[in-house]
Amino acid sequence: MMRSAHRNIRCLQAGLTLVELMVAMTISLMVLLALVSVYVNLARANDEMAKSSSLIDNGRSALQLLQNDLVHAGYWAGFVPQFDDLTFEHVPADVPTSIPDVCLDPASWTGAYKTNLIAVPVQTSDVLPSGTGCISFPAQRAGTDVIMIRHLETCVPGGLNCDTDTAGRLYMQTSMCAAEKNAGTVIGATSNSIVLDSHASTNNGAYTGVTLRIVSGTGMGQLRNVTTYVGSSRTATFDSPWTVIPDTTSVYAFEYALGSSAFPLHRRDCVGTGTPASLPITGGTLADKRRLISNIYYIADLPHPDGGGRTVPTLMRSQLDLSGGALVQRAPVRLLDGVEALRVELGIDNTGKTGAAVNYAEAVHWEDVSTKMRPTNRGDGSPDVFKRCTTADPCTADELMNVVAVKLYVLARSRDASQGYTDSKVYCLGEPDVDGSCPAANTIAAANDNFKRHVFTTSMRLTNISGRRETPEP
Structure with missing residues (x-):
C-alpha cells in the first residue's frame, strides 16, 4: 500500500500544459507592456516638465540679465x-546733436561724440x-529688437x-575737485586751441583726453576734448x-x-593754490577711474548645442573691450538659448510737472x-509716452536723451520640439490698443510648429536718469 501511494503522488506532479504556458506568458507580457507604458509616459512627462522649466528659466533669466544692466544705465x-x-x-x-554710432571705431571718437554718448545711455x-x-556679428x-546700454563700471x-x-581699455575719470572745476583763465586762443594760465601743468600730454568746458566769459558753455597738450x-x-573763440575773459x-x-x-580733497583756489594741485588724491561699459544685446539663430543641423534662437551680447589689441565691440557671446524675440519700448519724459514741454534751448x-521746486x-x-524705435519710426536724439x-x-521658446503639440497661439509683444487688441506691429504670428512658447514682460525706471530730474513736491 505504501508503494501504491507513492505511485499516485508521482502521477499528480505533471508539468504545465502548452495552453497554460501561453496564457501565463500573455499575462506577463501584458503586465510588462503596462510597466513600459507607465515608464515611457513618465519619462515623456518629465521631459516636457524639463522643457517647460527651461523655458521659464530662460525667459526670467533674460529679463533679469537685461534689468541688471539697465539699472546702471547713465551712471557716470x-x-x-x-x-x-x-x-x-x-x-x-x-544737448546731444546726433545719436551715437555704437560701431564707430573708438580711435575716431571726438569730444562731440563723447558728449552724445554720455547723453544717450540707452x-x-x-x-x-x-x-x-x-x-x-x-x-x-x-x-x-537690439538694445544698447552704456554706463561706468560700479567698481x-x-x-x-x-x-x-x-x-588699452577705455576708462572714465570724473573730477570732484573745486580747483579743477574753476581751473583758470584763458591766456590766448585760436580757432581750435587755448593757452592755459600759468598754473597749468608743464608736462606734455598731461590733459590729453580730458574734456574742457568754458564755464564763464566769452564762449561760455562750450565743451571740447583735448587731443594734444x-x-x-x-x-x-x-x-x-x-x-x-574764447578770450581772456573766459574761465575754463x-x-x-x-x-x-x-x-x-x-577727488574733493584736492588743494589748489591759485587765486581763487585753482590749479596747480599741491595735495589731494587722484579721482578713481572706472571702465566704460558698452553692451549690445540682440537675438540670433545659432546651431543647436546638440547638433543635428538644427538651430536655436539665442540671446547674444557684445561688449566694448580689447580684441587682438584693438578696442572694439567684440564678437557677441552666447548668453541664453531659447530666447526667440526681444521687443523694447522706451519711456520718454517730454513733459514737466506743470504740463509744459521740455525745452533745452533755454535755461x-x-x-x-x-x-x-x-x-x-x-x-x-x-x-509721458512709451515708444518702440524702429526703422519706420526711428527715435530722435531728443527722445533718447529723455528716456527714463x-x-x-x-x-x-523651448529648445526642443514637443511631440504631439502644436503652437497655434498669436503673441503680443507690446502695449495693446485701447480696445484691448494687439497692434499689428507688436504681433508675433502663430508658428504652428511643435515648440512651446511664453511671453515675459517687465518695466523699470532708469534710476540714474529719472532720479536727477525729480524735485520735491511743495
Whole structure:
C-alpha cells in the first residue's frame, strides 16, 4: 500500500500544459507592456516638465540679465550732464546733436561724440548696427529688437570683484575737485586751441583726453576734448573748432577724462593754490577711474548645442573691450538659448510737472524762483509716452536723451520640439490698443510648429536718469 501511494503522488506532479504556458506568458507580457507604458509616459512627462522649466528659466533669466544692466544705465560716477543738472543756470551746451554710432571705431571718437554718448545711455533699434568698431556679428533674427546700454563700471579697477587695470581699455575719470572745476583763465586762443594760465601743468600730454568746458566769459558753455597738450607752452589743442573763440575773459574747467591714458583729475580733497583756489594741485588724491561699459544685446539663430543641423534662437551680447589689441565691440557671446524675440519700448519724459514741454534751448525756468521746486521746462523723471524705435519710426536724439524708463518683452521658446503639440497661439509683444487688441506691429504670428512658447514682460525706471530730474513736491 505504501508503494501504491507513492505511485499516485508521482502521477499528480505533471508539468504545465502548452495552453497554460501561453496564457501565463500573455499575462506577463501584458503586465510588462503596462510597466513600459507607465515608464515611457513618465519619462515623456518629465521631459516636457524639463522643457517647460527651461523655458521659464530662460525667459526670467533674460529679463533679469537685461534689468541688471539697465539699472546702471547713465551712471557716470558723479558727472551730471548740464541738461539734467537743475542747478545749472544757463542754456545747456551738452544737448546731444546726433545719436551715437555704437560701431564707430573708438580711435575716431571726438569730444562731440563723447558728449552724445554720455547723453544717450540707452538706445534701441530693430536693425543690428554695423561698422569697423563691431566685429563678427552673427545675423540678427528677423522681427526682434537690439538694445544698447552704456554706463561706468560700479567698481574700481583692481578693487573687490573688479578686473585689474588693463592698458588699452577705455576708462572714465570724473573730477570732484573745486580747483579743477574753476581751473583758470584763458591766456590766448585760436580757432581750435587755448593757452592755459600759468598754473597749468608743464608736462606734455598731461590733459590729453580730458574734456574742457568754458564755464564763464566769452564762449561760455562750450565743451571740447583735448587731443594734444604741449606743456612748455601750456597749449591745449582740441578735436573741433570753437563755435565762439574764447578770450581772456573766459574761465575754463576740467570735467572728465574719457580715454585709455592720462587721468590727471582729483577727488574733493584736492588743494589748489591759485587765486581763487585753482590749479596747480599741491595735495589731494587722484579721482578713481572706472571702465566704460558698452553692451549690445540682440537675438540670433545659432546651431543647436546638440547638433543635428538644427538651430536655436539665442540671446547674444557684445561688449566694448580689447580684441587682438584693438578696442572694439567684440564678437557677441552666447548668453541664453531659447530666447526667440526681444521687443523694447522706451519711456520718454517730454513733459514737466506743470504740463509744459521740455525745452533745452533755454535755461531752466522755475514756477517759483524762491522755492525752485517745479521747473517748467524740464522733465520730472516720469515717462509721458512709451515708444518702440524702429526703422519706420526711428527715435530722435531728443527722445533718447529723455528716456527714463524701459519696458521689456521677451518671447521664450523651448529648445526642443514637443511631440504631439502644436503652437497655434498669436503673441503680443507690446502695449495693446485701447480696445484691448494687439497692434499689428507688436504681433508675433502663430508658428504652428511643435515648440512651446511664453511671453515675459517687465518695466523699470532708469534710476540714474529719472532720479536727477525729480524735485520735491511743495
